[in-house]
Amino acid sequence: MTDYRPSELERRRQAYRRRQTAVSVAVAAVSTAVVGVLLYLAVTGAPGWDRVRATFLNPEVARDAFPDVLRGLWLNVRLLFFCALGALALGLGIALLRTLRPAVFFPLRALATSYTYVFRGAPLIIVLYLLTFGVPGLRLAGTPSVLVLGGVALVVTYGAYLAEVFRAGIESVHPSQRAAARSLGLTYPQTMRHVVLPQAVRRVTPPLLNDRVALQKDVGLISLAGPIDAIRAAQIATAETYNYTPYVVAAGLFVLMAIPLVAVTDWVTLRAARRQSAEGTA
Amino acid sequence: MSTTRTFLVVAGAALLVGAVAGCAPEDEDPPATDPTAADACAAEQLPTREPGILTVGTDNPAYPPWFVDNEPSNGEGFESAVAYAVAEQLGFDQDSVAWTQVTFNNAIAPGPKDFDFDINQFSITDERRQAVDFSSPYYDVRQAVIALADSPIADAASVADLADATLGAQVGTTSYRTITEVVQPDPEPAVYNSNDDAKAALQNGTIDGLVLDLPTAFYMTAAEIEDSVIVGQLPQPSGGEIEQFGLVLDQDSPLTGCVSQAVDALRDDGTLAQLEQQWLAQVADAPELS
Secondary structure: OOOOOOOHHHHHHHHHHHHHHHHHHHHHHHHHHHHHHHHHHHHHOOOOHHHHHHHHOOHHHHHHHHHHHHHHHHHHHHHHHHHHHHHHHHHHHHHHHHOOOOHHHHHHHHHHHHHHHHHHHOOHHHHHHHHHHHHHHOOOOOOOOHHHHHHHHHHHHHHHHHHHHHHHHHHHOOHHHHHHHHHOOOOHHHHHHHHHHHHHHHHHHHHHHHHHHHHHHHHHHHHHHOOOOHHHHHHHHHHHHOOOHHHHHHHHHHHHHHHHHHHHHHHHHHHHHHHHHOOOOO | OHHHHHHHHHHHHHHHHHHHHHOOOOOOOOOOOOOOOOOOOOOOOOOOOEOOEEEEEEOOOOOOOOOOOOOHHHOOOHHHHHHHHHHHHHOOOHHHEEEEEOOHHHHHOOOOOOOOEEEEEEEOOHHHHOOOEEEEEEEEEOEEEEEEOOOOOOOOOOHHHHOOOOEEEEOOOHHHHHHHHHHOOOOOOEEEOOHHHHHHHHHHOOOOEEEEEHHHHHHHHHHHOOOEEEEEEOOOHHHHOOEEEEEEEOOOOOOHHHHHHHHHHHHHOOHHHHHHHHHHHHHHHOOEOO
8 A cells, every 4th residue: 555556557558658758759859850951951052042141141241230230229228118108008097098987987988999999090100200290390399309209109009009908907807896896985996996907907917018029129110200220220231231131130139129028928927827727726 | 640640740841842842943044245245235135134125123203303203214314314325225225115113122132133224323332232233333423411591500611510410311322321421410310211201301390401412402402392402512421432323233143244335335425424414414513511
């Protein structure tokens, strides 16, 4: 009884499983190797490969372009920081307006709803054009710089997406939670603040971070108004040499910048899933 | 189960092999024609994309004074006229010239080109020669600054007077290089996707001055932007080498020799000078900024 020995049948079963695992690993390794070799041969064996390599993967051009691209990236980082905060605040505000129930707030609800309809539909580039070329065209005193105006365009566009994400989160909180909170005597704002939003925000954190990664790539569009971001710096270097390597450099930097955030997103998603499925057991 | 998986792996590998075979190397270009051989540059001998047709590329929109009415095939505007003159020199009549729309990036990308040559104010530099072929130059160009008449830099007399100005240029142009290498102003220059955007920024007051090639500067101040002036011509960047426009051809194109020969012939017989006179005559008397 203390001395557990698996039965003959069980031992065979385990051996069979081990064998199957080994076979799976071997097949996966072989198929990966085959695909890798075929792709390598297809790319490097292509008649234009030497030229493509010289045009896209030229170390000298990469070295020359790197400082300028990095300086451009700093603009992306700063813009991203402020625009992400602005879009979060705006999105949350709009979501709260959209979920107000009393009839008297209909105008606010309608306004918030039409905002999300319009700015989720309007292409970001057009919004950027309108704000960075249209607004200064009015020649009003005290017009902010195109950088600020471009940031506003990014905030209103992304705020519309985030508002819908927040709204989904708020509406996913079961009505009994509100009812319970109200019956305890909490006011509507208190219910929102202490009961609904904490649950809602936790649920929508993964999609919020997702939109934040998307924003990271879109902030560079502001370069159409004049400022030089990483992609624009790469474009300038490309125009000087007719060599596309600077774009590859910029792409590499963007991926590097996204990796920590993507990892955090995955981790937060995992943690939320674990908490919701097996709270207290872990 | 195991056999299904093996089958899938084999089928997948077979598919990949098929795909690789599908994009197997295309045949290389025909051998280059030797421009010195007699008649090697005759129209019917030239290995153009389509036999007997000369395909000329340019961007859309195509701007004056290089083209007129965004219609390259009307023969009006300096570059349109040059393209037809080159075609005629090579032995193609007007009807054998086909125009195609080629963006800047497509013109310089390493893939196969859909034009025989591209004419779109491409400045010749040695760096760029690593990626494309250039014909002999057909125009010597200067860069100039334009500004609104009420702008503080409108009266600038030297490059030093532009030190505090926010200058703009179109991306991918030598105009931008002229700002960073010759003017070197304190504020960071603004870069635009097109001269249209840059023009709007100038009119909005977002930038103080716009750097352009001189013929475009003349056209814009005369016809497009009200109350604007040419501040002056800028010195050449990078050691005073003269900036020149050339026709762009695919790298190692078999046509480069013949096209260059045609451009040289047009310069020697005075055709280029006469076309310049016809389409870019006003350019002569802009003040020099030193």
